[in-house]
Amino acid sequence: MPVPLMGKVLLGMTLATVVVMKDGVIEVNVQENHPGGSHIHIYLPATVATWGVHLAPEARVREHLRGKDREGLAIARVALREMEKLPDAELVEVESLKEHVRVAISDGNFLVDVNDKGDLVHIRFPVRAARKVVEDLEADAPPET
Amino acid sequence: MPASQTKRTVIIAALAILATALLLAVLLRAAPSAQAAGQTAAKTEAPASVERWLHVAVTCKNEDGERVRVNVPISLARTVLNSIQKGDLNHGIVHINNAHVDDIDIRAILKAVRTAQDGEYVTVEGRDSNVQVRKQAGMLLVHIVDKSGKHVHIDKAKPPVEENVDVKVPLEVADALFSGAADELNVSAALDVLAKHDHLELVSVQDSENTVRIWMDTKTTQD
Numbered sequence: 001m002p003v004p005l006m007g008k009v010l011l012g013m014t015l016a017t018v019v020v021m022k023d024g025v026i027e028v029n030v031q032e033n034h035p036g037g038s039h040i041h042i043y044l045p046a047t048v049a050t051w052g053v054h055l056a057p058e059a060r061v062r063e064h065l066r067g068k069d070r071e072g073l074a075i076a077r078v079a080l081r082e083m084e085k086l087p088d089a090e091l092v093e094v095e096s097l098k099e100h101v102r103v104a105i106s107d108g109n110f111l112v113d114v115n116d117k118g119d120l121v122h123i124r125f126p127v128r129a130a131r132k133v134v135e136d137l138e139a140d141a142p143p144e145t
Numbered sequence: 146m147p148a149s150q151t152k153r154t155v156i157i158a159a160l161a162i163l164a165t166a167l168l169l170a171v172l173l174r175a176a177p178s179a180q181a182a183g184q185t186a187a188k189t190e191a192p193a194s195v196e197r198w199l200h201v202a203v204t205c206k207n208e209d210g211e212r213v214r215v216n217v218p219i220s221l222a223r224t225v226l227n228s229i230q231k232g233d234l235n236h237g238i239v240h241i242n243n244a245h246v247d248d249i250d251i252r253a254i255l256k257a258v259r260t261a262q263d264g265e266y267v268t269v270e271g272r273d274s275n276v277q278v279r280k281q282a283g284m285l286l287v288h289i290v291d292k293s294g295k296h297v298h299i300d301k302a303k304p305p306v307e308e309n310v311d312v313k314v315p316l317e318v319a320d321a322l323f324s325g326a327a328d329e330l331n332v333s334a335a336l337d338v339l340a341k342h343d344h345l346e347l348v349s350v351q352d353s354e355n356t357v358r359i360w361m362d363t364k365t366t367q368d
Contacts, residue, residue: 006154071231078228082221087196089365093214 016045023047024109024126033118046129053136065141073138080131084108196220197340200367204356214367219340227333237333238325251323258285259316285319287312291352308352315342 023046030040053061065073083105092103100115108128114121197219205211226237233240258266258280267278273293279286291308315338322335339345343363350357 075225075228079221079225082218082224086218086221087365089198089216089218090214090367091216094211095213096209096211098209 019045019047023050023129023132025124026126026129027122027124029120029122031120033120037119046126049125049129050132050136053133053140058140061137061140062142065137070138070141070143073134073141076134077131077138080127080134084127084131195363196365197342197361197363198365199361200359200364202356202358202367206354206356216365216367219336219361223333223336223340226336237331237336239330239332241328241330255316255319255323259320280316283316285314285316287314306353308350311346311349313346313348315339315345 026044026046026049028040028042028044030038032038086105088104088106090102090104092101094101098117100113102111102113104111104113105127108126110123110125110127110130112121112123112125199217199219199222201213201215201217203211203213223237226234228236230236233242261280263279263281265277265279267276269276273291275288275290275292277286277288287310289308289310291310318335318338321338322330322332324334325331339361342361345361346358347361348357348359
């Protein structure tokens with residue numbers, strides 16, 4: 001492989017590693033339980049979520065956050081900051097014959113598992129990234145009137 | 146190819162492999178959780194922590210057999226509570242302006258109960274309910290039996306069943322709760338004191354339809 005190309009690959013891999021390591025990985029896994037049902041399984045660097053807040057049109061974000069949401073965001077920020085310190089734990093579990101929902105914290109990630117009559121959803125979201133998104137939204141929120 | 150260029154190529158290749166390995170390591174760290182989808186929730190077995198957790202378990206006795214479990218660390222509850230300033234809730238303190246407690250000196254009652262001997266203080270036996278309040282080993286214990294017949298048996302043909310409510314509150318928690326002004330409940334201070342206990346059964350409700358249990362311990366999960 002020519003050296004310049006190798007350098008570009010190296011730079012790309014290093015950047016990808018930095019991006020992934022910075023905020024962690026978001027994982028979404030959806031499996032439908034019927035013939036021909038879709039199966040979506042994606043990994044995304046959590047940095048994408050934090051970038052998303054900055055890339056979204058500011059006016060639209062402000063419009064959505066108008067009203068009393070700023071206070072809710074402040075409470076969410078405090079809660080998420082506290083959750084970052086938590087050990088692995090199961091926060092909520094709802095179980096019945098047809099459904100099973102579980103929200104847990106594992107290795108600094110929110111885990112959401114849903115089993116709805118065989119349809120499966122698994123979401124993994126770094127708590128730190130969630131906190132950063134909330135902080136960014138709070139900064140963008142219009143002041144309370 | 147000159148020797149210096151070969152050396153540079155080898156170094157770049159080694160760095161590329163290292164970066165790839167790092168990236169794979171990060172991705173593989175995330176991968177095992179994918180297996181979790183579809184599996185029954187595995188119980189987290191975290192090492193015993195000094196953090197106290199508040200647990201709520203609700204079990205419905207209906208056909209679906211619904212079960213709800215909530216685990217909240219007391220520190221989280223306290224921090225979030227302290228950050229809320231809305232309506233009657235102000236940084237962990239609840240204002241009870243409309244509670245009509247002016248005529249009752251709750252602090253005096255608590256003081257009297259605290260200094261008194263263990264025993265049964267209140268017993269009310271009525272047609273609809275029995276209420277029993279007693280003090281035991283620094284705890285205030287309340288036992289209520291509701292016989293009003295509001296709680297219909299799942300099998301409608303069967304007669305209504307009783308509802309049993311048990312509440313257990315350490316007196317020091319009650320003291321902390323009423324440690325503020327006359328029209329205030331200091332929930333934050335009560336949680337602080339509550340967190341000093343290792344294991345405590347707080348509330349238990351049982352009727353024909355539901356079982357509710359609220360307790361506190363150092364475990365992050367429910368058994």
